[in-house]
Amino acid sequence: MVTETARHFPTAGNYQEALQNPSVCFTHAELRESVPDLTKLRQPRAISGAFASVFPLTHTATGRRYAIKCFTRDVPDQQARYRAISEKLSALPAAELSQPWKIGFEYLPDAVLVGTARYPILKMEWAQGITLSAWLDAHHDDRRKVDRLTERFAQLILDLEAHGIAHGDLQHGNLLVADDETLRLLDYDGMFVPDLAGFAGTERGHRNYQSPRRGDDDFGTEMDRFSAWLIYSALKAVAIDPSLWRQLHETHGEYLLLNEDDLKHPEGSSRFPTLLSHSNLEIQQLAEHVRILAYQPLAALPALAPNPVAVVPAPTAPTTSASSGALPAWMTTGHLEHAATSVSPQQGTLDEPIGFAGRRVVDVLAMTFLVIAIAVGAFTVPLAPVLVVLASIGVWVARRTRVETIAHRSRLRDLDVRRGAVADTAGAADALQRDTLELDRSEQRRSSDQAGLRSQLKQRHDQELADIERRKITRATDLDRQILALEQRLREALRAALEQERSEIIQRELARFTLASASISGIGKTLTGELANNGIRTAADFTGIRVNPSTTGYSSTSTSIILASGRAVHVRGIGEAKGKSLLQWRDGLKTRAQARCNISAPTQGSAITSRFAADRRQLEGQRRSIDTDARTQRDQAKQRLEADQIRLSEDAAKAAAAAVRQRQEFARRRLEIQNAPQELAIIDARIAEVRRHRHVTSHRRYLKFVLVGR
Structure with a gap:
């Protein structure tokens, strides 16, 4: 490759x-x-x-x-x-x-x-012609032309199948109808030929013509089969009923009769039911075939085969006249079972019935008893009339129990029953209308229920997505808050470390300046010694002064010095003025030390940042996983939705198939009603024929048979 x-x-x-x-x-x-x-x-x-x-x-x-x-x-x-x-x-x-x-x-x-x-x-x-949909716009009312084009399309598909070729994008725009009404196939970009086995597909075809189950890996001889069935069914339906083109095809629509939404959701489609419930059974069966194929993988699809199932034509006026006596094909299976044994389907007349054959013991005894009763009656025996009546009844019963007599009565009775059933066409038509209306209402309810269930699934899915998004936002907001708080704590820790380090540098700098070497107004050696006795020897040993109000009631005050440890001491000889001089000296030194201290980051900044880094990585990892978790939850919600939709579609497909079978039965009943006058004439002819042959089992013929044996 x-x-x-x-x-x-x-x-x-x-x-x-x-x-x-x-x-x-x-x-x-x-x-x-x-x-x-x-x-x-x-x-x-x-x-x-x-x-x-x-x-x-x-x-x-x-x-x-x-x-x-x-x-x-x-x-x-x-x-x-x-x-x-x-x-x-x-x-x-x-x-x-x-x-x-x-x-x-x-x-x-x-x-x-x-x-x-x-x-x-x-x-x-350059291929000369017009697209298939444009041609149908102009010629859909010409049934013969459309039917001829349907067969040519089927032949084109058979050509492709015979040579192991698949086009990959069968659709109206790639099928041109030439002036001689033959087809031209355009656009071979996605075509499969045997030498390309093992290659990947390059496209998935027009969305309105492809199976919902077609995937990116479908590249082989079978990838045209759904499109072929879809196009063939549409052409055949228009050839049978041209009004379907005007009813189901939109002007400039990128499809023939069904589009992508119809194929994905036939139970919610407005077009599919029109085909599935059409009065013509061939249209029904082709639509049902396409609907079933839409749920199957491409590898399982059959090649296009016109008339894939036994097609029953839509009800039409009977073509066989009653006078001809010919039995319509639809009547040959179970409609006149009993009469069929004695009537020729070709001639509509009964075979000549066979007369009595084979005398039974009961026949001989009954006749003997009758002869004896008559003979006795000749001698005027008082009970002779009674004996004659009893003997006559016995002979009558014997004839009635003969197989030939029973068969004749049964044939006539069956024909009478059938005649009564066929004669009630008005009742049958009313019943058919009631059943049809009930099925229509049932289908409307089912369609409405399906739409409602599908809407509920969509609402539930949307609510799930909203909940997922809300949880995602809540979690993200909380983590963002934690990350901001962590950053704030890091800044505070760095600032505290910097302040601590600056303070230590300044303290070391202040410790270099002793009171003994300083020149402070009002503070000599004596006070310097007194300060040293209280632990104050350098500028680093104290931080400030505190003027304490008098506790004796007089206006004088006392002054304390705040040591670096935070303890306040009273130094004898240090009043408020000298304390301020002492503090002024220290503050001047501190200001100069601060000016010389130019560090902008603490020495331990990296270590401090490292202590926070692990927590930050953990929080950021959780923050990144939010989108992944939400995406996984959305995918799971989508899978649940698709599984539920497939289940609904399968249920709808089963119900639609049952409805199609019911409508087929209705069509058969409708045909029976339409042909009732013809069947009634045939039954009447048979009844008359049976009655004309009644003499072969009459009482007189029976008496003769018993007496002479024939």
């Missing part, structure tokens, strides 16, 4: 600017002599897609048209892919294809100059 290095590609605008000069930008000789189609602004006209722009060009000498695809995004193994696709398509004999659907193309590396770099292009034959 060839792997190409990813590179940056120009934008559609870059290509548009370059193609203003084809003779300069193209390396291919034929393209250098071609001109692009222009817009009203005299710019090359571009048809932009997901990762490429297509420019129509016309050769100036021959008038031949081309479509030039310029890539705006790097495609892995691009050249190897196009080479494999080109070789496969070129090897397909035109005679083996149902129609000329393939478009010739040529991959040209480094064929167009944009700026200072060259890039690959795809040179394609």
Whole structure:
């Protein structure tokens, strides 16, 4: 497998600017002599897609048209892919294809100059035609044309399947209908051919035509199957009922009859029920088939096979007249079971019944008793009339118990019962209407309930997300507060350490200045000695003075000196004036020491910061994990929502399938009601036929049979 290095590609605008000069930008000789189609602004006209722009060009000498695809995004193994696709398509004999659907193309590396770099292009034959949806806009009312196109689409898919090819993006825009109403298949970027087995897919196709279960890893012969069924079903439905196009297709809609939302949520769709409940059973069954396929992985999907199930046509007026006596096909299974044994389905007449055969002992005894009773009656025996009556009753009973007589009565009785059931068409029609209305109401309730349940799931999911976000914000706010508090404590610790270190430096500086060497007004050797006796020898030994009010009632005051330890001492001879002089001396020294102390950070700053670093890392780790935890919780909530939605969809699918089966039964009943006059005529004809042959089991024929044996 060839792997190409990813590179940056120009934008559609870059290509548009370059193609203003084809003779300069193209390396291919034929393209250098071609001109692009222009817009009203005299710019090359571009048809932009997901990762490429297509420019129509016309050769100036021959008038031949081309479509030039310029890539705006790097495609892995691009050249190897196009080479494999080109070789496969070129090897397909035109005679083996149902129609000329393939478009010739040529991959040209480094064929167009944009700026200072060259890039690959795809040179394609120009396909003449209109898109499938545009063609349906114009021709949907022509059932014969649409049906013919449906078959041609099916044949195109069979061509692809037969050669192990999958297009990858089957949709209305990539299917052109030519003037001869054959199809052309465009855009081979995501195509699979056998030589690309093992490559990864490059796209997932148009969202309105793909299975909800299609993933990025789906790249093989089966990736077209859902799209093929979807398009075929839509075409077939329009061919049967053209009004569906006007009813379900929106003008300029990027789909045929069903879109992405319909495929993902058929139970909440407004379009799916129209197809599932259609009066034509083929439309119902195709829609149900698509709905079921939407829940299956692509690898499990069957290839397109027109008429995949036994299709029962929608109820129509009966075509067989009662007078012909022909039995409709729908009546051959269980409608006239008993009569069928004695009526020819082709002629509608009874076979000639077989007369009595094989005399029983009871037949002979009954007849003997009757003959004896009559003979006795000839001699005018008093009880003879009674004996004759009893003997006659015995003969009558014997005839009634004959198999031939019982079969005749049973046949006539069954026909009478069936006639009564068929004759009550008004009651059957009312019952059918009631059942249909009840099913419609049930389906409406189910649809409404499904929508309500789906809305509840969405609301619950939204509430979960809101709760997750609220917990995330609360937790983040708390951690941010803790981190700010930690930073505040760190700043305070650094500031305290700095103040402590500055204080120690100043204290050491003050300790250098002794009172003995100082010149302080009013303080001589005697007071210096007195101060020393109280522990005050340097400027570092005290911090201030305190003037104490008198406790004796006089106006005089006392002055205390505050030592560095914080203790206050009274020094004899030091009053308020001398105390202030002493403090002024110290403050001057302190001011000069502070001016010389220029450190801005404590020596132990790193150690202090390290003590807080572990706590900060822990808090920051918790802060970072908030988004991860919230994302995990959101993913779990999404998984729960999707699981519940799948469960709802499966329940809805089962209910919809049951409703389809009921509607099929309703259609069968409706057909019976419509054909009731014909069936009634056939039953009446059979009853008349049975009665015409009643003589073969009559009493007279029985008496003759018992007497002579035939």
